[in-house]
Amino acid sequence: MLVLYLASLMVTSAFYAAALTPFKNNPSFMALMLILPSLAGIAAMVWSVVIRQRASVFFVVTFSAVTVIIASLVMLLIPKFWATVRDTANQASPAQNAKNKWMATVIGLIGTVWGTALSAMFPMLLLIKTYPWPADRYELYKFAGICVTVSGLSLLPAAAFYICKDGLWPRTRYTLGGMMLVVASALYFAPATIPKVVDQAAKIIGIKSLEVSSYIIKDTYAAEDFDSRWGEVRTLRGYPVVEAFPLFTLGDLLLLCPKSLAPTELLDWPVVTRACLLLDAKTTKPMPEKTVKASKT
Structure with a gap:
């Protein structure tokens, strides 16, 4: 702008x-x-x-x-x-x-x-x-x-x-x-x-993204710690896996937000970001996407 x-x-x-x-x-x-x-x-x-x-x-x-x-x-x-x-x-x-x-x-x-x-x-x-x-x-x-x-x-x-x-x-x-x-x-x-x-500048330099993906959180959180705003939370190897996006990534700090907040307007972010988690980027990793093979008939 x-x-x-x-x-x-x-x-x-x-x-x-x-x-x-x-x-x-x-x-x-x-x-x-x-x-x-x-x-x-x-x-x-x-x-x-x-x-x-x-x-x-x-x-x-x-x-x-x-x-x-x-x-x-x-x-x-x-x-x-x-x-x-x-x-x-x-x-x-x-x-x-x-x-x-x-x-x-x-x-x-x-x-x-x-x-x-x-x-x-x-x-x-x-x-x-x-x-x-x-x-x-x-x-x-x-x-x-x-x-x-x-x-x-x-x-x-x-x-x-x-x-x-x-x-x-x-x-x-x-x-x-x-x-x-x-x-x-x-x-x-x-x-x-x-x-x-500021928001546009953050997107340009790559510290903000709204791309939703699956993240495994190897931190102190368990699956039951996440409320309904995070949707369905799976457990993999004892760690919670959520559908989310990294609102801001700066160094080792990662502000991870639930998928439900992706369409949120900019002016509403100060309120809705209370649902986001400030995590260590080293212990929060995106999961690889699995391709589904078509079954042979």
């Missing part, structure tokens, strides 16, 4: 950089100005998804596009913004007439800003998945504000790179600092993502 989040930040930065690339004469000014139509597109999608709730994907995307177009056209009423767009259009291709150059520049600008707004919506989806759904209207609007804030902050890394007028290293440093701030903000507003990130 964290990898996907960082990937979405890179996509957002790429779209935002594409919107700013033509404006080489005044990139810092445009980096500030283009935040506004991008936020307008983000706010439109948040309203459609969080407040309206039953909006279709087509409506969400279309409403965001219309909002970005209106916001961008309003921005053209700002004299300095208009002059920057006009100068960039004139420098783009001297062979074209002025109207065509201006239209091409504005359409390209609106398209990349809209792409920036769309790519900045992953933080909102992350919040919706992990944040407790609001119980009343006030909490719903508060949640919508949090979604706009977290999604809008994803514009910060790319904006910092272009707003900063120092050398390449300071600009890169500010960009990385912006990414850290965005990730920290997302974790602050959606603290439930922290255990999910």
Whole structure:
């Protein structure tokens, strides 16, 4: 999940950089100005998804596009913004007439800003998945504000790179600092993502597994020590054999959980893990699977 989040930040930065690339004469000014139509597109999608709730994907995307177009056209009423767009259009291709150059520049600008707004919506989806759904209207609007804030902050890394007028290293440093701030903000507003990130990391590095198998426990436990949550417990050579999975394995420590807990949701683990046993990995071994030979007829 964290990898996907960082990937979405890179996509957002790429779209935002594409919107700013033509404006080489005044990139810092445009980096500030283009935040506004991008936020307008983000706010439109948040309203459609969080407040309206039953909006279709087509409506969400279309409403965001219309909002970005209106916001961008309003921005053209700002004299300095208009002059920057006009100068960039004139420098783009001297062979074209002025109207065509201006239209091409504005359409390209609106398209990349809209792409920036769309790519900045992953933080909102992350919040919706992990944040407790609001119980009343006030909490719903508060949640919508949090979604706009977290999604809008994803514009910060790319904006910092272009707003900063120092050398390449300071600009890169500010960009990385912006990414850290965005990730920290997302974790602050959606603290439930922290255990999910840890859970995914544990699976990747191989210390967590939900693969059920038969385990023989050569410890101080007997078959009668296991309750019904462990299912049928067999005895082999005087040792109990259970159907279980190793929730965590770290060094010689093994947290073995009964098969019945395999489908448990992440948020319920603090309660249900009381049924698990902390064992010595040296005395708890998986049993080999026996293949059943088909009988000859």
